Amino acid sequence: MTVTASALPMLLADVEVVSVERLTPTFVRVELGGPALADFGVDGPRYDQRIKLIFPDPETGGMTSTEGADESWWATWLERPATERGHMRTYTIRDVRGSGARTTFVVDMVLHLEGDLVGPGSTWASRAAPGDRIVLLAPRRGFPYGGIEFTPAPGADLLLVGDETAVPAILTVLEQLPDDARGTAFVEVPVAGDIQDVRRPAGVDVVWLAREGDELGVGLHDAVVAHLGIPGAQVEVAPDEVDPDLWETPFYSSSGEQVAGEITGSEGTYAWIAGESKVVTGLRRHLVNELGFDRSRVAFMGYWRRGVAMKS
CATH class of the missing domain: 2.40.30.10 (Translation factors)
Structure with missing residues (x-):
């Protein structure tokens, strides 16, 4: 048929x-x-x-x-x-x-x-x-499709991080959170004129960071590591270490790593980070390698890679 x-x-x-x-x-x-x-x-x-x-x-x-x-x-x-x-x-x-x-x-x-x-x-x-x-x-209604990576455990503290390419996703997530949600969203945009109003629970803060000509991702990186209690932490990410298809979630790994396959517990922080792949790679190393975030509580997504054409 x-x-x-x-x-x-x-x-x-x-x-x-x-x-x-x-x-x-x-x-x-x-x-x-x-x-x-x-x-x-x-x-x-x-x-x-x-x-x-x-x-x-x-x-x-x-x-x-x-x-x-x-x-x-x-x-x-x-x-x-x-x-x-x-x-x-x-x-x-x-x-x-x-x-x-x-x-x-x-x-x-x-x-x-x-x-x-x-x-x-x-x-x-x-x-x-x-x-x-x-x-x-x-x-299509009634059929599995996928495409939703925001999967925190109920009651988890939320950390959402992204550049301008992740703004639509972050703002949409914020608007649909339950009223008792708590956490912080860090959003980097090219200029202050890109800052937008967004509905969100009272317990969720939104920190807008306007580059205004500064290097992509630097202000975002510094704000996030300070929030995580490791201010000034730096990590070198060589160009050949960046996977332009970076996609690491509890249910999928672009690098072939073993995945958790489930979301566990409600204690601690759930992190959702998306944007330019090199910036996301650096933040991933801080969270996973330095702070020991469990793979079941993080989603790292390279929405784009500067200088590399996305696959059509």
């Missing part, structure tokens, strides 16, 4: 840009809609739920089609050159609006438009306008 796009275990849909809003100097908010989003659904809070967006090739305009897609679509898509199929990138669902066929996804996109930071996502977001079309992959 052939499984078509409408019956795949995930949403594979052609959607339309409903609205575009320049939130801050670095962030553009894009609202995406289409009848297929009526079938979106996850069990429990969305937290840092990831989805995939497939952008047209910036040079050729080449774009994938969902017409006639079946269970072989992924292999078929990979076989085509990027100039024809477009480029896939990962984003967080910032909000879900409406219901049924009028369901829309809100996606906040970072504009990295200088030097080696430029990518197909930023390029597309900088030009997006209502009526533009794009392809997305997202969870």
Whole structure:
């Protein structure tokens, strides 16, 4: 039996840009809609739920089609050159609006438009306008999908850390925490104009750090190690020690390490850290090697690697 796009275990849909809003100097908010989003659904809070967006090739305009897609679509898509199929990138669902066929996804996109930071996502977001079309992959109600890495034990102290690429995930997590949650979020952004208001429990502090031209991740690193009680701690991370695909959670290890496979206990701190891979690698070494954080209580995710093109 052939499984078509409408019956795949995930949403594979052609959607339309409903609205575009320049939130801050670095962030553009894009609202995406289409009848297929009526079938979106996850069990429990969305937290840092990831989805995939497939952008047209910036040079050729080449774009994938969902017409006639079946269970072989992924292999078929990979076989085509990027100039024809477009480029896939990962984003967080910032909000879900409406219901049924009028369901829309809100996606906040970072504009990295200088030097080696430029990518197909930023390029597309900088030009997006209502009526533009794009392809997305997202969870379908009633089917396993994954894509949520924020999995603390109930009652754990929370430590959330990220640069601008993690802002949508961190803010979405904060808005969905239970009222009795406690912890601290450290968020680094390019400029003070990127600081955003966010709903959060009274017991959770948010520390915004604006680089204002300083080196990426330095202020974030220093603030986090001071918070952890090891102020001034430094760690050297050589370029060849950085895994551009860094992804270490209680349930998966990009390096092949043994994983915990479960979340244990409610005492102590649960850490969720995402952003540029070298910065995340340095913080991981402090938490795991120096402070002895248990693998079941940490999630380290390299959302991007400076100077390295992400895989499409």
